[in-house]
Amino acid sequence: SRPVRISVHLHPYGDGRKLMLSRDVTALEQADAMRRDFVANVSHEIRTPLTVLTGFVETLQTLPLDAEERARYLAMMAQQAARMQSVVHDLLTLSRLEGSPLPGISEWTSVQVLMLRCEEEGRALSALLTQNNHRHHVLQFPAAQDLRSAGEIAGVQAELQSVLSNLISNAVRYTPAGGTITVQWRYTTDGNAIFSVSDTGPGIAPEHIPRITERFYRVDRSRSRETGGTGLGLAIVKHAVQRHGATLDITSALGKGSVFSVTFPANRLRRSALPAELQPA
Ligand code: ADP
Numbered sequence: 001s002r003p004v005r006i007s008v009h010l011h012p013y014g015d016g017r018k019l020m021l022s023r024d025v026t027a028l029e030q031a032d033a034m035r036r037d038f039v040a041n042v043s044h045e046i047r048t049p050l051t052v053l054t055g056f057v058e059t060l061q062t063l064p065l066d067a068e069e070r071a072r073y074l075a076m077m078a079q080q081a082a083r084m085q086s087v088v089h090d091l092l093t094l095s096r097l098e099g100s101p102l103p104g105i106s107e108w109t110s111v112q113v114l115m116l117r118c119e120e121e122g123r124a125l126s127a128l129l130t131q132n133n134h135r136h137h138v139l140q141f142p143a144a145q146d147l148r149s150a151g152e153i154a155g156v157q158a159e160l161q162s163v164l165s166n167l168i169s170n171a172v173r174y175t176p177a178g179g180t181i182t183v184q185w186r187y188t189t190d191g192n193a194i195f196s197v198s199d200t201g202p203g204i205a206p207e208h209i210p211r212i213t214e215r216f217y218r219v220d221r222s223r224s225r226e227t228g229g230t231g232l233g234l235a236i237v238k239h240a241v242q243r244h245g246a247t248l249d250i251t252s253a254l255g256k257g258s259v260f261s262v263t264f265p266a267n268r269l270r271r272s273a274l275p276a277e278l279q280p281a
Contacts, residue, residue, distance in 0.1 A: 175201035191266030
């Protein structure tokens with residue numbers, strides 16, 4: 001958009017000379033438009049399940065349903081309530097990220113602990129999504145013995161956990177049953193470390209890639225909702241990654257799959273001692 005300047009003319013000298021103060025308000029206006037968009041999006045995300053929920057309540061109140069039908073309606077209501085809960089949960093996570101001070105390097109989080117937790121979550125989500133399917137996802141995680149020497153990251157455990165969990169959850173949710181999800185943690189020769197999640201899912205068209213980290217941006221709305229997505233996962237990831245001095249890279253090929261990688265800088269990493277069997281004598 002074109003820059004908008006607001007100018008104020010003052011006459012502070014009393015001799016006709018003017019002092020002009022002018023200010024570019026484009027950024028302010030943009031921030032304001034973004035805030036309005038955001039509120040509209042939030043309202044929509046909450047109102048949709050709420051409307052469905054209200055409809056079901058009315059049905060239960062007015063129609064004579066047998067026990068089986070009632071149970072079916074209640075299950076669908078629970079699903080809508082859970083959806084609202086996830087949206088609110090993710091919104092609170094985002095606002096907490098924005099409101100809290102930048103993580104220093106006083107708190108250290110074990111990569112092993114992070115990985116074990118997200119492996120558990122990833123497997124549970126995959127089992128849930130493929131339960132009516134004779135095929136499952138192939139999930140590949142680093143071997144337990146490699147994780148013992150994976151080291152630590154300086155930062156807030158809950159935030160780092162949400163980065164890993166969101167990326168793995170996306171890979172599982174967008175990859176059809178039978179596909180493979182590979183999670184890796186490796187150090188580069190210059191001491192940085194890369195956490196990556198690769199999938200053999202549908203991939204993301206290049207024009208969408210720069211936008212998928214925006215709040216509520218989804219390539220396929222129905223697929224996202226079907227699998228419990230709030231549209232906020234990658235916004236949370238991007239935010240938490242930046243706060244930890246890390247970078248997020250996304251590469252993807254349509255029909256082949258995607259790779260999301262997070263690079264942590266060497267100055268925020270602490271390599272733990274070598275496992276006993278590799279220690280020099
Ligand atoms: P959502 O809750 O919709 O998954 P996200 O912010 O996590 O929200 O992701 C935004 C969008 O990016 C998703 O709706 C989806 O279209 C796309 N996306 C994210 N991860 C993947 C992936 N691994 N494969 C394909 N598309 C993805």
